[in-house]
Amino acid sequence: MEKLKHVISARQFKDPEFLLWLFESAHQMERDDVFRALTDPLRGRILATLFFEPSTRTRFSFEAAMQKLGGGVLTAENARANSSATKGETISDTIRVVSGYADAIAIRHYEPGTAEAAARISPVPIINAGDGVGEHPTQALADMYTIKKELGRLSGLRVALVGDLLNGRTIHSLLPLLSLYPGVTIDLISPWQLRLPLAYREYLMEKGVAFHEGEKLEGVIEEADVAYITRVQSERFASKDEYDVVKDVYVINAEIADRLKPDAIIMHALPRVNEISPEVDANARAAYFRQAKNGLYIRMALLKYLLA
Incomplete structure (x- = not known):
């Protein structure tokens, strides 16, 4: 695969062999971290993190x-309130300035397409760390790495x-990566108000991926190798009343978790918020939580790929 300069969409990753290489690189990072054997391939390099939406x-x-x-x-942890954006500075001007200080920029923004717009004018790599209800490609890479490690x-x-397949940018980025592999079947379980947007369903049809839509967990959760649960995103609703209607439609408790196959995994x-009970944590x-830690190593591998 031709080397990427920017990471904007999961659809840029079209080669399973490249993903395998990236996952092996992440695994090596993890081993080196455990044994305190990490080197400093990015010494002297600087990453700017511009986050216009909350993130941990x-x-x-x-x-x-x-x-x-x-x-x-x-x-910039809260760039929406604590940067020159409050003075009316455009994202283009922000990127032009920050790219003079940093060798790469990871940006999270509340408007879909912002990372792509930034990449068009940035002389340094732009990494999409989430653009509204658009995509979150590095999370999808971490998710696929987790599935490979676990299964x-x-x-x-x-x-x-x-859960929330309408607003879930992690899902929007995960689908193109899942579609690269043969024999994958996807069950889309959501309230009708939060169903997967048509563009993503059309993408799955175009790629020949088998998928089914429904509103009930019964008969689906028992057959899953991976149950990927998403938060219903309160910040994307026009009113609290609309959010309250759907917020607790799916709650994975200990009883439901035990209905999964013994070697299946639950991801999030x-x-x-409420969608996975704390009692499931011991299952x-x-x-x-392993998935969250894997995000560190996949981002290490990606940064080294982009900058070393």
Whole structure:
């Protein structure tokens, strides 16, 4: 695959062999981290994290990844309120300025398409760390890496995607990566108000991926190799009343978790609210905290790929 300059969409990753290489690189990063054998391939390099929406895992994992590789970090945690954006500065001007200080920019923004617009004018790599209800490609890479580590394969899977499929940018990025592998079947489980947008359903049809839509977990969760649970995103609703109608439609408790196959896994990009009960955390199928840590190593591998 031709080397990428920017990471804007999961659809840029079209080669399973490249993904395998990236996952092996992430695994090597993890081994080196455990044995305190990490080198400093990015010494002297700087990553700027521009986050116009809240983040814990994504921002911290990017910053930790850069520092573990020997680089430095410039951070704007709440750039919507604590940057020159409050004075009316355009995102184009912000990118032009920050690219003079940093060797790469990870940006999270509330408007879909912002990362793509930034990449068009940036002389340094832009990494999409989430653009509204658009995409979150590095999370999808971490998700696929997690599935590979946990189950040992990426083909022949039955994957249940549960919850807010309308607004879930993690789901929007995960689908193109799942579509690269043969024998994958996807169950789309959501309230009708939060069903997967038509453009993504058409993409799955174009790629020949088998998928089914429904509103009930029964009969689906028992067959899943991966149950990927998503948060109903309160910040995307026009009113609290609309959110309250759907917020607790799916709650994975201990009883439901035990209905999964013994070797199945439960995933969630976090943060969770009510959709996975804390009692599930002790279940061996609960992979979401391991998933969060995997995000560190996949971002280390990606930063080294882009900058070393």
